[in-house]
Amino acid sequence: VGRAALALKGLDLADPALDTQDFGSWLADHGQSARAIEALWDLVGVATLNAVAGDASLGLAAMVFKTGLLSDPGAADIGWAHVPLGELHDRLARRALDSAGVRTEVRSRVTSVSAMENGGWGVEVPGERIETDAVVLAVPQREAYELLPPGALDAPERLLGIGTAPILNVHVVYDRKVLARPFFAALGTPVQWVFDRTHASGLRSGQYLALSQSAAQDDIDLPVAQLRARYVPELERLIPGTRGAVIEDFFVTRERTATFAPTPGVGRLRPGARTKAPGLYLAGAWTATGWPATMESAVRSGVSAADAALRALGRPRPSRLFAFEEAA
Incomplete structure (x- = not known):
């Protein structure tokens, strides 16, 4: 090593x-x-x-x-959230946006983005057309390809060359506490990382374990029964406390296109925040941040897009800046 x-x-x-x-x-x-x-x-x-x-x-x-x-003696320190990530990334961010007077629409699908003759952009959503000074297009790469107006990128088809990779989460609720640690990683087993989600989920009794399975191409489409037969015996082998415990609930969540695939050559396919269309910017972990598909990459891309938009508008705070993303 x-x-x-x-x-x-x-x-x-x-x-x-x-x-x-x-x-x-x-x-x-x-x-x-x-x-x-x-x-x-x-x-x-x-x-x-x-x-x-x-x-x-x-x-x-x-x-x-x-x-x-x-990079640093403390670079590999591990931290984890004691609350659901939605508490950090959604509720607190929403509160800040609301206090700043920002209008936020959820579950509102954008159907088209087009340049207006007098400058600015028209964004079509069901039942409404929003006219904006600038647009930050923060959707996955394939959806961005569909929404980009002609000429926005030199080779928009490159976006279709950025593949995706799945993540599978296996959730097991036991009738008793079976694990003393907050999380662990495993070797020599299909199990990758296991987290105690009992407190974060609000569960009052028993214990809720979540298995986070990245690069899950082989498992992502397996029926729940097969996944149970695959992972429950592994948990019994890894965690002695599970052997006499009763499983009160078992379910899986599947993110088939959780991240972009970090394959060799993907770097030349990832576009920057600026497009060739004035006032139209790209954001997303899949853009050219230099990072893989992490939350850090997503945040950096958003900051880059917002900075570029603000500079182009020539003011510290835009009067009308409309950003949209497709919810997972």
Whole structure:
């Protein structure tokens, strides 16, 4: 591991050649065994990249490990939310937007975005046409391709070349406490990361465990019964306390297009925040942030798009700035 870590520190993240090579081959070339890849590089990489090393761009993998492990003594510290992420990303953000007088529409599908003759943009939503000074288009890449007006990007078809990767979450509610830790990662098993979600879910008795399964191409479409037969015995093997416990609920949630796929070559397909259409900007973890499909990437893309829009408008705060996204 030390040999590969030292080599990673020497890579230049700005080198576009890194994006053309897969991480797995690079690791093998630097003395990493299959066991080492499973025990460290994929343990971290699958969770952050949503791909195994052999399917991931060396450029994105190097960014993750240089930033997340090698940049600072505390870089690899792990934190986790004690409340549902919606509490952090939705409720608190909504409160700030409401206090600023921002109009927020949810479950409102945009059908078209078009430039107006006198400048600005017309955004069509069911039953209404919204005229705006600027638009931040923060939808997934395929939906962005459908909504972009002609000429906004030089090669809009590149967006269709950005693939997607799934995440599967397996939820198991036991009739008693079976796990003392708040979370753990597992090796030598299909189970990846397990989190205690009891308190965050509001459950008053028993224990609620959630398995977060990234790069879940093999499992994403399996019936619930098959997933139960696959994962419950693994939990019994990993957590002794589950062996006498009763499962009160078992269900799965599937995100078939959870993230963009970080495949080699994806870097040249990711557009920046600015388009060639004045007043139209792109945001999303899949845009050219330099990061994989993480929350950090999404936030950075939003900041870049908003900054570009504000500068173009020539004022610190726009009178009419309309941003929309497609809810998961």
